[in-house]
Amino acid sequence: MKTKERSSENKICPLEVAVNSxxxxxxxxxxxxxxxxxxxxxxxxxxxxxxxxxxxxxQLKEMEQDGILTKVSFNELPxxxxxxxxxxxxxxxxxxxxLNDWGKLMIPAEED
Amino acid sequence: MKTKERSSENKICPLEVAVNSxxxxxxxxxxxxxxxxxxxxxxxxxxxxxxxxxxxxxQLKEMEQDGILTKVSFNELPxxxxxxxxxxxxxxxxxxxxLNDWGKLMIPAEED
DNA sequence: GCACATAGGGATAAAAAAGTCACTATTATG
DNA sequence: CATAATAGTGACTTTTTTATCCCTATGTGC
Numbered sequence: 001m002k003t004k005e006r007s008s009e010n011k012i013c014p015l016e017v018a019v020n021s022x023x024x025x026x027x028x029x030x031x032x033x034x035x036x037x038x039x040x041x042x043x044x045x046x047x048x049x050x051x052x053x054x055x056x057x058x059q060l061k062e063m064e065q066d067g068i069l070t071k072v073s074f075n076e077l078p079x080x081x082x083x084x085x086x087x088x089x090x091x092x093x094x095x096x097x098x099l100n101d102w103g104k105l106m107i108p109a110e111e112d
Numbered sequence: 113m114k115t116k117e118r119s120s121e122n123k124i125c126p127l128e129v130a131v132n133s134x135x136x137x138x139x140x141x142x143x144x145x146x147x148x149x150x151x152x153x154x155x156x157x158x159x160x161x162x163x164x165x166x167x168x169x170x171q172l173k174e175m176e177q178d179g180i181l182t183k184v185s186f187n188e189l190p191x192x193x194x195x196x197x198x199x200x201x202x203x204x205x206x207x208x209x210x211l212n213d214w215g216k217l218m219i220p221a222e223e224d
Numbered sequence: 225g226c227a228c229a230t231a232g233g234g235a236t237a238a239a240a241a242a243g244t245c246a247c248t249a250t251t252a253t254g
Numbered sequence: 255c256a257t258a259a260t261a262g263t264g265a266c267t268t269t270t271t272t273a274t275c276c277c278t279a280t281g282t283g284c
Contacts (some may be wrong), residue, residue, distance in 0.1 A: 015208060018215030019140050025242070028131050030187055041261065052243055057262065067218060077251050078260030088217055096127060098207050103130030103210055106179060137272070153231065164273055169232065189281050190230030 021066045022092070024059045026051050031068065031085065031092055038082040068092060133178040136171045138163050143180065143197065144175065147205055150194040180204060 022028055029048050033039065034051040039047075044056055060083060063069045068089040085093065134140055141160050142222045145151065151159075156168055172195060180201040186192040197205065 012219055013212075014215030014219060015144060015212040017218050018211045019134075021215075021218060022131075023135070028127065032127060041257085050243095053261085054263080058242090073261090074253080076260090077249095078258095079250080079262090081261065088214075090209070090212055091217070095207065095210050098210065099130045100125075100127040102200075102203055102207060103126030103128070103133075103201070106129050107124055107126060108134060109243055111142065154229085162273095162274080164230085166233080166274080167272055170272090185231085188230090189279095190228095191232090193231060 021063070021068065024062065026056060026059050027063060028096065030056075030059065030063065031089060034069075034083060034085055034089075035093055038084045040080065040082055044083075055060060063089075128194060133175070133180065134204070138176065139175060142168075142171065142175065143201060144208060146181075146195060146197055146201075150196045152192065152194055156195075174185050174208055175201075 022031075026048060029051075030044060032078060033047055035043065041053070041060065041090070044060075045051060045053060048056075060069060064071050064083075067086055069083045069085050072082045072084070074082070134143075138160060141163075142156060145156065145159055153168060153172065154166070155163060156172075157163060160168075165219055172181060172183070176183050176195075181195045182198050184194045184196075188192070
């Protein structure tokens with residue numbers, strides 16, 4: 001999910017940039033799961049229910065380009081790739097925790 | 113954007129609920145603009161660039177159902193409707209400010 | 225009557241995102 | 255040789271989301 005036109009198109013809005021960078025069905029789950037340190041694509045595939053390999057790669061790639069994740073490819077066989085949070089990504093986790101707390105406030109009402 | 117299946121489908125994840133409730137192209141801009149107090153749909157239309165009336169209504173409706181916005185309809189002619197943030201919505205603004213700060217960290221790199 | 229403003233919605237089209245399938249390549253194992 | 259891991263992608267379909275168009279209704283001003 002690249003940076004597209006949203007509310008404002010002339011000036012760069014930091015909030016817009018931020019929201020764009022985490023707008024993707026599996027991006028927040030990815031950040032949420034990686035917290036332990038490193039994770040391989042295959043681990044994400046097993047951990048995050050029904051993510052497709054194709055889509056996972058897309059989102060990982062975008063997050064890497066956005067500076068949220070770091071990718072390390074080992075020259076081994078079978079191939080090994082590890083993703084970890086950058087400093088920026090770790091700061092995001094802090095905000096996600098707050099969003100998580102905020103989300104708790106919505107649950108009683110949405111529990112239908 | 114209703115609550116759909118994301119990472120986990122059995123247990124309710126507050127973060128998932130939170131993210132779902134603000135996943136919508138104009139939802140964050142709406143919250144971001146309403147901070148002053150109240151806003152009429154027509155004001156959003158003029159304020160947020162190219163939002164379409166139809167889409168705006170959809171997102172306002174969902175946010176009202178999610179408890180983020182409060183809608184007040186006045187029985188006047190021409191009709192008047194005002195949206196304002198609920199307590200929950202105001203708490204969201206706090207988090208959006210942090211996301212905004214976080215987004216600033218991404219801008220130098222993305223300024224191509 | 226016509227145009228404008230207000231708020232709202234049905235039917236439909238377009239665009240964007242996500243998902244599916246099949247293939248690449250390599251080594252080890254049976 | 256077949257199969258299973260590993261990571262990755264091109265071509266394509268499906269689903270979801272957003273946008274467009276045209277209607278409703280009401281009162282004011284021309």
